[in-house]
Amino acid sequence: MNALLIWGIIALLVAAYAWHFVRQPAWHLRGLVYILxxxxxxxxxxxxxxxxxxxAALVVCNHVSFVDALVMGGGSPRPLRFLMDKPIYDSKWLNWLFRMVGAIPVESDRSDPGNVRRALDEVSRALRNGDIVMLFPEGRLTPDGNTHAFRRGLDLILQRDPVPVIPAALSGLWGSWTSHAHGRALSRGPRRFRARVALFFGEPVQPGRATRQLLEQQVRELKVEADAWVHSKR
Structure with missing residues (x-):
């Protein structure tokens, strides 16, 4: 089955569920994501x-696949405001969903002058409103399964709004059809289901201590622990 068709079916199921419970869409949407x-x-x-x-708080995590946000959103006890690439945000299949959950699109200034500033302003509004903002500081899906250097956008956010930062790590999604393990992500259909996936959160790093380098180190350490569970025989 074509990968886009699969995403379309998922989107339609989510839409039907959210429409049925239109009086409390965000609450029921999170429940559906958790079940999914x-x-x-x-x-x-x-x-x-x-x-x-x-x-308010930030959550930072390594970026493995196109379903990372689903796992993060389903695994968090509170709603997350995701900072995400604008081309993905503008997807014709899922833009309505991203808008419903309050995702914050960001594009490079080269492609859209002023967009980064507008995105940072929206992140500030979210944090000052007491929300939790989630971002993948690598800025792209990993091309090899490893955690790569965090980009300076994280520093810019923390300079504007010093808040606690919760490091997190995902393991088990590398090798899936939504990762770049076998060529471009989503270029083929799924070949396995019920894979072992781990999402580990670390202790919050308080304002003043949180730096890009420290948070990257903590995410890497958490990923080692998450990898150990995924590859264990338990």
Whole structure:
């Protein structure tokens, strides 16, 4: 089955569910995402207690596949405002969904002058409103399964709004049809289901201590632990 068709079916199912519960779309949408990812994967969450019950925070994570945001959104006990690439945000299949969950699109200034500033302004508004903002500081899907250097946009956000930062790590999605493991992601259909996937959250790094380098190191360390669970025989 064509990958875009599969995404379209998922989008339609989500749309039907959200429309049915239109009075509380965000609440029921998160419930649907939680069910969906548990159907797709054998999941292990650790450290969700580190997500604050209230107040602003950032969550930073390595970026493995196009379903990372689904797993993150389903695994977080609070709604997340995702900072994401504008071309993905503008997808004809899923733009309505990204708008519903309050995703924040960002594009390079070379492609859209002033867009980065507007995106940072929206991140600031979200944080000052007490929301949790989620971003993938590598800025792109990993091309080889490894965690790559975090980009300076993270520093810009923390300079404007010093908030606690929760490091997180995903493991188990490298090799899936939504990753770049076998060529361009989404270029072929899925060949396996119920893969073991781990999402580990670390302790919050408080404002003043949070630097791009420290957070990258902590995400790498968490990923080692998540990898160990994914590849264990338990």
């Amino acid at each position: 990812i548990h159907i797709m994967y054998r999941l292990r969450f650790r450290g969700r207690i580190h997500i604050p019950a209230r107040g």
